[in-house]
Amino acid sequence: MMENPWFSVGKPEHRIDAVAKAAGAVRYTADYSVPGILHAKLATSTQAHAKIKSIDVTESWKVPGVRAIITGKIFPFHIGPILADRPPLAFEKVRYYGEPLAIVVADHEYQAKRAADLIKVEYEPLQVVNSVREAFKTDAPLIHENSGQYMKIISNVYPVQGTNIGSHIKIRKGDFIKAWENCEYKVKETYSFNLSDHAAIEPRCVRVEINPTGKVVVHSTTQSPFTIKKVLNQFFNIDVGNIIVHVPMIGGAFGGKGTVQLEPLAYLASKAVGGKMVKLEYDREEDLITAPGHIGLEATIALGTNKSGKLMAGQYTYLIDSGAYTDQAAGITRAAAIDCTGPYNIANVWCDSYCMYTNHPYATSFRGYAHPELTFAVERTMDQLAKIIHMDPVELRTINAIKPGNSSPTRTTLNASNIGDVSKCIERAKELINWNEGARKETAEGMIRAKGISTFWKTSTTATNAQSGAILKFEPDGSVNLSCAAIEIGQGTKTILAQMVAERLKMDINKVHVTMEVNTQTDPHQWRTVASSTTFLAGRAVMNAADDAIAQLKRTASIALQCSMEDLEIGGGRVYLKPSPEYGVKIEDIALGYKFPNGHAVEGQVVGHGRYIQRHLTPMDKDTGFGKPGPWWSVGTQAIEVEWNPKDCTYKILKALTVLDGGKIINPMTAVQQMRGGMYLGLSFASHEGFQFGTDGTVLNPQLRTYQLMRFGDQPADYIVDFIETPAADGPYGARGIGEYGVIGMAGALANALSRAAQIELNHLPLLPEQIWNVRKEFKNDSV
């Protein structure tokens, strides 16, 4: 085969959005301003759990410029993506500190804010449920009195009426009870961390108007424009075709912009002012606590092995703190069960994954969707188990690594295509972190250098009919426009898709123009831009569209060149005869149809269309979890080396390492960007982040000044990234997903490294020096 000089897949093509972003020329949702636009501001709850006795808006109406004030009475119904349990504006009671209570619409934002501040709410405080453990108690106050009556939007959600359980997902594989009795070595430990936040630098923002013909036009910072259409249709009775959602580029999302919260509020606000355009832009404080954040967790894991360290039985209890509403936490609960074991082959698995209501701000998807969280617990358990067996922790992972022929907790059979090579990832990581040189050393200055390792996997629990579409429209200069509703949230997806177009059409990538903004009226349907699924779903759709375009180009060319289509090849901006490549026609001469010398014309514009839909996925069985939840698993191993100061428990992260098997890597540089960024996010979460709650359930740190995250200089001194590229047979060019994976093993690896450094067991996040100091103190007291 002749080598393609226009190859693009596998090449570090520069991001197509970088120059405009460096110039500050990209306009994000909040950057658009229209004369006459009205501004909405929320009044939010100052209580975590209380009955609403009255809402007095008298003083608010006295502020000049106020056009409308609405409260929960205007829409006393529940909405939600999985279980419809959340009123967009609280009515009857509030369930978290920061919950929306009322909206003020005014000419200027400062007027709306002033008026919102003047709303007087009278509460009757209720007993606050301040942790998942409290929530789980049989005599706990109920946060949702009628959860059994809520409408289920997807099948796999099981609220338990009369409790605070929003959903309960079970895995029953093999015979755990019998296997556990026969285990030689056993460990059982508990792990926890509080809710935290995505803290994307761009706060959420939306504009909505309702035009006189009934069309609802939404501009939003969203990862899920078609879900906005679904929600407005499902709960507000607007025809799907009458809802148009526009999405410009997004300033970071990390899963936090995947669910629908602001859009219904702005819709209600616009409706209250006769359909005029209303903008609702969250302040940082609202973005942190009013908008949904990252789950909290309490996990208990029991692992048992035979004499040689082979895992025989695993029991996993996940109490997921979903806060006041289930939102995507109900899906996370399911995902946590699906992959509960981590990438280890265990024949006997028992998992109870609970989505727990508490009086905390509610949680939604966060990059990794249950996996960074469960991996922290699993990987800490593996290290503690290794200690009990007196086995090297890397060795323990190696002998238990899952591989083709084994089955997942939901009993999906694994093969060489649907799972990456776990053992190879472990081996490469071991090498790159120099594990054999020793995992713990004291330096001449009295500092401790220690390493920690963590292995992980993840499948993407998309909808079973998740899909994507793409349109390729040719220009008379031979270039091509790609329309696809994949959203650019910073991950570089538009560049990846352009590379696939260039590769398939064997053309210059500079001739591929990608529409950066998404418009649901003109772009084909795309499930969402979440779950590391876009390269896979949209990639397949794009390849399909390219094949369609190639067929059309060949057809027009066959007329122009008076030959059969079969004799033609495409490449370098031409369609030409395979046996005599010099004989051909330029794409620019057939892009809008071919015109004969006498003026007659045939065919017309080349418009390629392509689509892809998930194949053979199923929901899970309610009692055993049996099912096929996702198309493939990407797998990896991560490691951390720290330098820990035993005097004050402070530490520096010297090295952070990822070895990922994500199938074929389309762009090695954007892939490295994704891994480094993921590692940073995982380390920031593990080392710094978390909401602090008062005894009354209020959030004590709802600002970026007090909600600390890693700043410049706190990052690892060295990031090491490497890829194993075991191809996925059905992935585009063999690619699996990679977007979320950099995050997943970081908390586990950091906690393992610091536990080894301090010679204590660090099972709670965040790993602030003070936390380490406290745990060490307890350990010392215990051993005295």
Next chain:
Amino acid sequence: MISNGTSKTVVKLHVNGETRDVMIRSADTLLETLREQLGLTGAKRACQNGDCGACTVLVNGEPMHACLSLSIETVNQPIMTIEGLRNSSIQQEFVDKWAIQCGYCTPGFILNCHALANKRPDADDETIEEWMQSNLCRCTGYQEIKEAVKSVLQNHKNDSAS
């Protein structure tokens, strides 16, 4: 009625080498004025509390949080926003070193780096860190940004040496 400081005054701001008329309330921040009246949206609103640096602009060449500056305070002072910086070496380095993902923090970081290169061309790692800690990035993990800043400082040194 609650008046809430609604009266407005026309003042002149010197932005990116141009003199522009703006109509401001005494409470308007520089960030609001730049974005809403002059369409200079490269300065981002992200925390309005001086915690994240996404709104960074240069006033008299010094990096400032536009969210914490009142418009009235900046009258008669040269203001530079990202829109006034064209084809600079720092912008090129951010592109070349892959220091950009979502791009939301990018203008603030670039202006802060630009000021650092001008004010402290000999900055050591500690100084770089001190300056850059005023800005948050949530996508990159900071390594690429660090490489971009160091590269610009090195280029400056090479230029002045030759």
